[in-house]
Amino acid sequence: MSMPAMFSELRRQLGGSRVVVVTAGFLVLVFVAAIVGPMFSPHTYLDSNLDARLIQPTRDAMHFFGTDDLGRDLFVRTLMGVRISLVVAVIATFVSLLIGVAYGAIAGYAGGKVDAVMMRLVDTLYALPFIFFVILLMVYFGQNFLLIFVAIGAVNWLDMARIVRGQTLALREREFVESARLIGVSPARIVFRHITPNLLGVVVVYVTLTVPQAILIESFMSFLGLGIQEPQTSLGSLVNNGVRHMESAPWVLLIPATLLASILLCFNFLGDGLRDQLDPKEKPE
Amino acid sequence: MQQRGALRFALTRLLSAIPTLFLIIVLAFMMMHAAPGGPFDEERAMPPETAANIERAYHLDEPLPQQFMRYFGALLQGDLGPSYRYPGYSVAELISAAMLLSLQLGALAMLCALIVGIAVGVLAALRRNTPIDRLLTGLAMMGISIPIFVIAPIFVLVFAVNLGWLPASWSGSDSGSRYLLPVIALALPQIAYVARLTRGSMIEIMSSDFVRTARAQGLGTFTIVRLHALRPAMLPLLSYLGPAVAAVLTGSVVVEQIFGIPGLGQLFVRGALNRDYTLVLGIVIFYATLVIVFNLIVDILYGFLDPRIRNR
Numbered sequence: 001m002s003m004p005a006m007f008s009e010l011r012r013q014l015g016g017s018r019v020v021v022v023t024a025g026f027l028v029l030v031f032v033a034a035i036v037g038p039m040f041s042p043h044t045y046l047d048s049n050l051d052a053r054l055i056q057p058t059r060d061a062m063h064f065f066g067t068d069d070l071g072r073d074l075f076v077r078t079l080m081g082v083r084i085s086l087v088v089a090v091i092a093t094f095v096s097l098l099i100g101v102a103y104g105a106i107a108g109y110a111g112g113k114v115d116a117v118m119m120r121l122v123d124t125l126y127a128l129p130f131i132f133f134v135i136l137l138m139v140y141f142g143q144n145f146l147l148i149f150v151a152i153g154a155v156n157w158l159d160m161a162r163i164v165r166g167q168t169l170a171l172r173e174r175e176f177v178e179s180a181r182l183i184g185v186s187p188a189r190i191v192f193r194h195i196t197p198n199l200l201g202v203v204v205v206y207v208t209l210t211v212p213q214a215i216l217i218e219s220f221m222s223f224l225g226l227g228i229q230e231p232q233t234s235l236g237s238l239v240n241n242g243v244r245h246m247e248s249a250p251w252v253l254l255i256p257a258t259l260l261a262s263i264l265l266c267f268n269f270l271g272d273g274l275r276d277q278l279d280p281k282e283k284p285e
Numbered sequence: 286m287q288q289r290g291a292l293r294f295a296l297t298r299l300l301s302a303i304p305t306l307f308l309i310i311v312l313a314f315m316m317m318h319a320a321p322g323g324p325f326d327e328e329r330a331m332p333p334e335t336a337a338n339i340e341r342a343y344h345l346d347e348p349l350p351q352q353f354m355r356y357f358g359a360l361l362q363g364d365l366g367p368s369y370r371y372p373g374y375s376v377a378e379l380i381s382a383a384m385l386l387s388l389q390l391g392a393l394a395m396l397c398a399l400i401v402g403i404a405v406g407v408l409a410a411l412r413r414n415t416p417i418d419r420l421l422t423g424l425a426m427m428g429i430s431i432p433i434f435v436i437a438p439i440f441v442l443v444f445a446v447n448l449g450w451l452p453a454s455w456s457g458s459d460s461g462s463r464y465l466l467p468v469i470a471l472a473l474p475q476i477a478y479v480a481r482l483t484r485g486s487m488i489e490i491m492s493s494d495f496v497r498t499a500r501a502q503g504l505g506t507f508t509i510v511r512l513h514a515l516r517p518a519m520l521p522l523l524s525y526l527g528p529a530v531a532a533v534l535t536g537s538v539v540v541e542q543i544f545g546i547p548g549l550g551q552l553f554v555r556g557a558l559n560r561d562y563t564l565v566l567g568i569v570i571f572y573a574t575l576v577i578v579f580n581l582i583v584d585i586l587y588g589f590l591d592p593r594i595r596n597r
Binding site for chain 1: 427441531562572
């Protein structure tokens with residue numbers, strides 16, 4: 001499918017509502033700010049100025065969010081943290097998308113025993129406290145940046161696999177799949193060229209729910225000191241640092257905390273809103 | 286006959302839990318040994334004789350399958366090996382010392398989540414599409430979205446630092462009030478999940494035929510909820526209990542860190558930061574066992590309560 005066709009297909013499947021527009025707008029705004037914001041500040045996330053430690057948010061010297069205990073500008077650091085969250089979200093989601101869609105589509109299309117075994121495995125994996133395995137991985141292999149993302153993605157594909165499998169089960173009975181089969185199209189081609197494009201809408205909805213999970217896991221680990229390492233920063237490590245200074249300088253905690261909370265909240269509202277649109281049955285009247 | 290079906294179902298579930306558990310142990314063990322660098326690699330190089338001695342003492346010089354059999358054999362007897370960073374303590378000792386406090390906090394949080402969550406969910410369902418319902422569902426969404434490590438420090442800031450009502454840290458007081466903030470922080474997301482689940486199933490049940498019949502007989506809303514609707518509405522909650530246990534365990538890691546509670550979560554994070562391999566491995570196996578056992582209990586209970594499940 002060509003790009004424009006993909007977008008119009010997406011719009012047909014998802015439409016637009018107020019919640020979706022508002023939350024998506026906010027997220028776009030935050031992410032654009034994270035990408036271009038640091039360019040307009042005279043500070044970088046590394047510069048520390050020991051004469052300007054823990055100063056309150058002020059327009060002087062462009063410390064819009066104040067500074068931390070090493071005199072580093074929090075406006076830039078917070079936006080850098082959002083950048084990290086964004087990168088994590090994109091890579092981790094891509095990994096989970098790849099595994100989840102392939103796994104779910106194959107299980108759903110194969111059906112029967114193969115499907116039963118594959119989904120039983122997913123059920124089994126569901127029961128595991130995965131976050132601890134991610135931590136285990138971090139402990140053994142060191143805090144490798146890329147590994148964090150891949151680990152998060154490898155943990156997050158289960159939901160996607162389930163949803164995709166359910167949709168594929170329904171799709172494979174449809175006439176266009178039947179006719180493809182009749183003219184001799186190979187199963188692999190049917191799954192990846194004929195079925196997956198029709199999963200676009202559902203996949204997009206679940207991506208909006210996978211992304212905040214990825215952001216949450218990354219910031220959780222960074223909060224514990226097991227994720228992103230200094231001087232790199234992430235919203236989780238900023239909150240962690242904020243906790244240490246909250247009594248004398250509450251803004252060091254409150255600004256990254258609020259931003260992280262609102263990003264997660266918006267993603268969840270967005271995902272819910274999109275899901276309602278896709279599946280009017282579950283829509284609360 | 287029916288009882289037997291449920292029993293058989295319980296037995297098959299029990300049998301399928303064992304390979305899962307074994308898989309976890311193998312996986313965790315392999316991960317530990319695939320790691321580059323040994324547990325005793327220090328910045329300063331050791332004389333090779335010392336290193337060899339240490340390796341021999343901890344059986345690290347044996348082939349991997351033999352090491353695994355040794356670890357697994359000891360594990361079956363409840364021995365998780367010695368801690369590499371707390372000399373003189375075994376991992377089992379460290380875990381059992383820290384366990385009680387964490388289990389207490391977790392149990393209190395779950396209790397709190399069930400009571401408050403069900404009450405909120407029922408209220409929202411009965412007042413569906415009113416401002417009250419919208420407020421409650423909005424709050425529930427916030428509870429689900431906002432991570433514990435964001436909400437807990439803000440609680441400390443407001444209720445302990447600014448208002449001074451409650452102790453800010455575990456060691457700051459020895460009264461029961463020190464339980465309050467950690468338990469609430471731990472319970473909040475679970476309250477939100479329970480409330481959402483209860484609201485959903487309650488709405489469904491309240492529009493079902495038997496509730497309409499009860500209404501036609503002139504029963505009041507409160508009586509209907511108490512006698513007829515509440516019990517079937519609880520069924521979906523049961524299956525949430527498994528994931529909830531995993532979530533509370535994860536949450537307790539953060540809460541113990543923030544409040545300085547000397548529980549299992551704190552031990553885990555310290556072990557992870559110190560690269561105390563056996564300790565981390567032991568705690569992961571312990572956590573996994575706990576979660577699997579809980580899922581098993583839930584599954585079996587479900588089998589007894591809902592005969593439809595058994596025949597899948």
